[in-house]
Amino acid sequence: MKKNKKAYHFETQLIHAENNPAKNRKATTLPIYQSTAFKYESSKNISQVFNGEAAGDLYSRISNPSLSILERKLTVLEDGLGALLTGSGMAAITAAVLTLAKSGHQLVASNSLFGGTYSFFNKTIREFGVETTFVDPSSASNFLGAITNQTKAIFIETIGNPKMDVPDIAAIAQIAAKFNLPLIVDSTVTTPQLVRPKVLGANLVIHSISKFINGHGNCLGGVVVDCGNFDWSGKRFVHFKDYSQRYGRLAFLAKMRREVFRDFGPCLAPHSAFLMDIGLETLALRMNKHCANAQALAEFLAKQPKVKAVNYPGLTDNKFHALAAKQFNNCFGAVLTFRLKNQAQCFKLIDKLELAYNLANIGDAKTLVIHPASTICIEFTTAERKNMGVTDDLVRVSVGIEHQADIIDDFNQALEAI
Numbered sequence: 001m002k003k004n005k006k007a008y009h010f011e012t013q014l015i016h017a018e019n020n021p022a023k024n025r026k027a028t029t030l031p032i033y034q035s036t037a038f039k040y041e042s043s044k045n046i047s048q049v050f051n052g053e054a055a056g057d058l059y060s061r062i063s064n065p066s067l068s069i070l071e072r073k074l075t076v077l078e079d080g081l082g083a084l085l086t087g088s089g090m091a092a093i094t095a096a097v098l099t100l101a102k103s104g105h106q107l108v109a110s111n112s113l114f115g116g117t118y119s120f121f122n123k124t125i126r127e128f129g130v131e132t133t134f135v136d137p138s139s140a141s142n143f144l145g146a147i148t149n150q151t152k153a154i155f156i157e158t159i160g161n162p163k164m165d166v167p168d169i170a171a172i173a174q175i176a177a178k179f180n181l182p183l184i185v186d187s188t189v190t191t192p193q194l195v196r197p198k199v200l201g202a203n204l205v206i207h208s209i210s211k212f213i214n215g216h217g218n219c220l221g222g223v224v225v226d227c228g229n230f231d232w233s234g235k236r237f238v239h240f241k242d243y244s245q246r247y248g249r250l251a252f253l254a255k256m257r258r259e260v261f262r263d264f265g266p267c268l269a270p271h272s273a274f275l276m277d278i279g280l281e282t283l284a285l286r287m288n289k290h291c292a293n294a295q296a297l298a299e300f301l302a303k304q305p306k307v308k309a310v311n312y313p314g315l316t317d318n319k320f321h322a323l324a325a326k327q328f329n330n331c332f333g334a335v336l337t338f339r340l341k342n343q344a345q346c347f348k349l350i351d352k353l354e355l356a357y358n359l360a361n362i363g364d365a366k367t368l369v370i371h372p373a374s375t376i377c378i379e380f381t382t383a384e385r386k387n388m389g390v391t392d393d394l395v396r397v398s399v400g401i402e403h404q405a406d407i408i409d410d411f412n413q414a415l416e417a418i
């Protein structure tokens with residue numbers, strides 16, 4: 001008897017979930033439907049699809065068969081109801097927020113976020129009339145005081161990038177549920193390999209799939225997954241009424257596709273879906289190696305006299321260690337930060353590194369390094385940088401999957417040279 005595909009283990013699902021050669025002219029890799037629009041046999045039929053009465057692809061800004069395959073696979077991996085792919089992680093965050101909130105609404109977000117996300121909440125979306133109240137996510141109760149009648153969502157990251165703090169997702173989810181609010185979790189740095197946020201009570205999961213899911217730094221993408229555990233017909237979502245009546249549990253996804261995708265166009269390109277799917281197949285292997293290498297580098301750096309502090313939840317003396325171990329299945333991700341004497345020392349060290357690339361990305365097979373204060377966080381005030389844990393003496397590393405000894409040797413020689 002054929003095994004029920006849902007019963008396969010995670011590693012198998014990464015490769016086989018929704019991969020159906022029989023339906024794709026026997027092709028074993030994700031087919032690229034490089035077509036802007038899709039032809040219909042009758043005016044009646046195309047009209048039905050436009051009107052949501054029949055399923056089908058119309059125009060690739062709204063949906064595309066290549067993307068649908070990957071959307072279904074990511075839905076399986078997050079045990080969700082459905083997913084929508086976007087052209088970048090920022091587009092996923094933007095699309096989710098534009099679906100949930102309009103002018104006059106409010107959001108509550110962690111103050112320890114990726115810089116682009118922080119700017120989006122703090123400036124860009126505020127200019128469209130959506131206010132965000134930022135809270136320190138290290139204690140779930142901090143979220144309580146920030147919730148108002150106009151709040152439409154709570155937003156957190158699984159591990160703050162680059163602060164490396166770990167919120168108690170289950171405790172925050174309980175608060176969100178008490179106030180009938182969806183909890184949005186950006187799980188970019190943990191991926192579905194380390195945590196399935198739905199299990200902890202999250203309602204929407206976001207990934208920048210440009211990072212570990214792609215794994216090779218060769219294209220941008222994002223995804224929003226609806227976990228299927230939030231009632232969109234509740235009082236806080238009266239602006240969803242039409243969608244709830246018509247699409248029921250699919251209200252959020254339908255609103256996002258039919259309004260935000262149609263009107264803002266944040267879609268992913270079909271060829272990018274192909275590259276993402278290739279990356280996804282090896283996620284489990286890569287994440288295990290990423291995490292093991294990051295752990296080894298963190299332990300090495302922690303012993304170096306020139307290193308003032310190392311922020312990595314995998315270190316046993318890290319204040320988030322126990323929570324992270326429980327939440328992330330004893331893996332701690334591949335991003336870490338450490339502090340040297342001052343900015344000049346950070347610059348010197350980065351310039352001395354031979355293997356690690358100095359660039360603004362994370363989640364590549366290659367080890368990547370950057371000085372956040374002078375680059376990705378340069379626009380923020382000193383107070384904002386402080387909240388984000390970004391000091392002038394901080395270096396961020398996204399640890400790659402090269403041989404562990406080569407990575408450590410590289411940092412060792414660079415530390416010796418400063």
Ligand SMILES: Cc1ncc(COP(=O)(O)O)c(C=O)c1O
Nearest residue numbers: 088089090114161188208210221
């Ligand atoms: C945690 C997190 N979320 C979102 C993003 C944005 O993703 P993208 O660069 O794909 O737009 C990033 C980018 O670094 C990130 O680190």
